[in-house]
Amino acid sequence: MARTREFDTEAAVSRAMDLFWTRGYEATSVRDLTQHLGIGQGSLYAAFGDKDGLYRAALEHYRTTLAAAALRSLEEGADARAAIRTLLTERIRIAVRSDGQGCLAVNAVCERLPHDTATRRTVRDMQDASREAITEVLRAGMERGEIAARHDPHTVAAFLVTFLNGLLVSAKVTPDAPALEPLVEVALTALD
DSSP: OOOOOOSOHHHHHHHHHHHHHHHOSTTOOHHHHHHHHTOOHHHHHHHHSSHHHHHHHHHHHHIIIIIHHHHHHHTTOSSHHHHHHHHHHHHHHHHHHHHHOOOHHHHHHHHHTTTOHHHHHHHHHHHHHHHHHHHHHHHHHHHTTSSOOSSOHHHHHHHHHHHHHHHHHHHHHSOOHHHHHHHHHHHHGGGO
């Protein structure tokens, strides 16, 4: 008779996400994970297959929670420029926490690519969603006359996502939000 799982897998994935985010994939051992999650190695393997399976689950959890919440915040902005400014500055504030933990997705790219195709696919999906959401905010802002219509909104959105990725790497090197936030204002000049 099969044993029932004695732990909350969603909570375990969330806690694993935090550990991978802080330490990275390579520096996190299965032992670290089992201790941090308070589960046995057999339970980890039964639920996730292996460390890689748990890592993929953690990245997916990040995509559906934190990354999705960041994109939802775009819809709450008073205008396009303010919404994008808020998105970028909030991402900086998250990235500089814990002495520069950065962004889990950007960290994953820096650590796992080009060889980990599953990570590439997950992060590409996140970036595509970000570009699409920002493109829609830009289109609406252009229609309302809030921002200049001299550039294709998709191209500007791609620039902003690329800028954000670089900014999140910089947050690991210089975990100082007041030093990084003025760069957002420079990037927003692309909307003029």
